Amino acid sequence: MERDKNPYGLIPDAALAVTDGMIEWIGKQDAVPSPYDRYERVDLTGMTVTPGLIDCHTHIVFGGDRVHEFELRLQGTDYQHIAKEGGGILSTMHATRAASEDELVQSSLPRLDALLAEGVCMVEVKSGYGLRVQDELKMMRVARRLAAMRPVRIVTSWLAAHAVPPEYDRRGDAFIEEVVLAGLHQAHAEGIVDAVDGFCDPIAFSPAQVTRIFEVAKSLDLPVRLHTEQFANLGGAQMAARYGALSVDHLEYLDREGIRALSESGTVAVLLPGAYYTLRQSQAPPVQALRDANVPMAVATDGNPGSSPLFSILTAMNMACTLLRLTPEEALAGTTVEAARVLGLQDHYGTLSVGKRADLAVWDIRHPAELAYRIGFNPLKMRVNGGAHAG
Ligand code: NIG
Numbered sequence: 001m002e003r004d005k006n007p008y009g010l011i012p013d014a015a016l017a018v019t020d021g022m023i024e025w026i027g028k029q030d031a032v033p034s035p036y037d038r039y040e041r042v043d044l045t046g047m048t049v050t051p052g053l054i055d056c057h058t059h060i061v062f063g064g065d066r067v068h069e070f071e072l073r074l075q076g077t078d079y080q081h082i083a084k085e086g087g088g089i090l091s092t093m094h095a096t097r098a099a100s101e102d103e104l105v106q107s108s109l110p111r112l113d114a115l116l117a118e119g120v121c122m123v124e125v126k127s128g129y130g131l132r133v134q135d136e137l138k139m140m141r142v143a144r145r146l147a148a149m150r151p152v153r154i155v156t157s158w159l160a161a162h163a164v165p166p167e168y169d170r171r172g173d174a175f176i177e178e179v180v181l182a183g184l185h186q187a188h189a190e191g192i193v194d195a196v197d198g199f200c201d202p203i204a205f206s207p208a209q210v211t212r213i214f215e216v217a218k219s220l221d222l223p224v225r226l227h228t229e230q231f232a233n234l235g236g237a238q239m240a241a242r243y244g245a246l247s248v249d250h251l252e253y254l255d256r257e258g259i260r261a262l263s264e265s266g267t268v269a270v271l272l273p274g275a276y277y278t279l280r281q282s283q284a285p286p287v288q289a290l291r292d293a294n295v296p297m298a299v300a301t302d303g304n305p306g307s308s309p310l311f312s313i314l315t316a317m318n319m320a321c322t323l324l325r326l327t328p329e330e331a332l333a334g335t336t337v338e339a340a341r342v343l344g345l346q347d348h349y350g351t352l353s354v355g356k357r358a359d360l361a362v363w364d365i366r367h368p369a370e371l372a373y374r375i376g377f378n379p380l381k382m383r384v385n386g387g388a389h390a391g
C-alpha cells in the first residue's frame with residue numbers, strides 16, 4: 001500500500017523479513033539478501049500478504065442490544081425520532097451503566113474477535129455510552145483491558161460528547177463542563193485516552209459546544225476527531241479542520257466548503273457504509289468530490305448496537321465499493337494506510353515498509369481486489385501481530 005508504485009504497491013513473488021516485530025526487508029523473492037538465509041522461513045506461496053487491517057472507528061464496548069429498534073425502524077420509525085424519544089444512544093447508555101467492567105469485557109470480546117478473524121490488527125474503540133464520568137471511564141478501562149487479552153493494538157477515543165443524558169436535559173453546556181471535560185481530565189491523567197471525539201449534529205452537540213471540548217483537548221495535547229454531517233450540515237467539518245482534526249467521520253451531508261477545509265487541513269474523511277446502509281440513508285457522502293480534492297478517505301465498521309451493527313471489516317470494504325463507489329484499492333487503503341493516518345500512527349503502521357511494525361494479514365487470494373469483492377466470505381489464512389503468529 002505504498003504510494004507511487006504499482007496499484008496497491010503490489011510486489012509479485014515477494015518476500016519480507018521480520019526482526020523484533022518490525023519489517024526489516026521487503027522485495028522480490030529472488031533478491032533476498034544472503035544474511036536472511038539463516039532466518040526461520042514461512043512459505044506463503046500462492047498467498048497475498050497485506051498490512052494488518054485497521055478498524056479506525058468502532059463502538060464495540062457497550063451493554064445490551066438494540067434489536068427492538070431494528071424492528072421499529074423496519075416498521076418506518078426513523079433513527080432520529082427514536083433518539084428523541086429516549087431510545088437510541090440513551091437506551092444503550094442505560095444498559096452500559098448497568099453493566100460491570102467485567103461484564104463489558106465479556107460482551108465486547110466476541111465483537112473484537114470477529115474483527116481479528118478478518119485480519120484486523122488494530123482497532124479504535126470509543127466511549128460514549130456511559131455519559132457519566134464513572135461510566136465513561138469504565139468503558140475506556142474495558143478497552144484497555146481488551147488490548148491486554150488479545151494480540152491487537154487498541155486505540156481509545158473519549159466520546160463523552162455523544163448524547164446529552166436525561167439528567168442534563170436542556171443543559172448541554174453543563175453536561176460538557178461537568179461530565180465531558182471533568183471526565184476527560186481524569187481519563188487523561190489515568191492514561192486511558194488517546195484521542196477526543198464528539199458528535200456534532202442537531203440531535204447532539206453544536207459546533208460551538210464541540211469547540212469548547214476541542215480547546216481542552218488541545219491543552220492536553222490530545223488529537224481530535226468528529227462525528228459530523230451525518231444527518232445535517234452544521235459546519236462541523238470546517239470547525240474540526242480548524243483544529244487540525246485527524247478525521248471527520250460519516251459525512252453524508254458534507255458540502256463544498258467542508259471539502260475545501262478538509263483538503264487544506266489534511267484531515268481524513270472516514271466513510272462508514274455500515275451506518276449509511278443500516279439507516280437506509282438516501283444521500284451518500286460526496287466520494288467523487290473528496291477524491292477530486294485529494295482528501296484521504298478511510299473506511300471503518302462503526303461497529304455499534306444501533307446505527308451500524310456491523311463487526312466485519314471486509315463487509316465494510318465491500319459496502320464502501322458497492323454503496324459508496326470506492327475502488328477496491330481505495331477500500332483497502334481505507335483500512336490500512338489511511339486508517340493508520342486517522343489514528344496518527346502512519347509512521348509505524350498501515351503499509352508493508354521497512355521500519356514499520358510487522359502487522360500482517362495473509363490471505364488465500366490471488367489479488368488484493370478480492371478483499372472487497374466477496375460478501376460474507378473470509379479468506380484469511382494467518383494473522384501476524386508485531387511479527388508474532390496471532391491466529
Ligand atoms: O457513529 N453518530 C453517532 N454515533 C454512532 C451511533 C451510535 C448509536 O446509534 O448507538 C455512530 O453511528
Ligand code: FE
Nearest residue numbers: 057059227302
Ligand atoms: Fe460512530
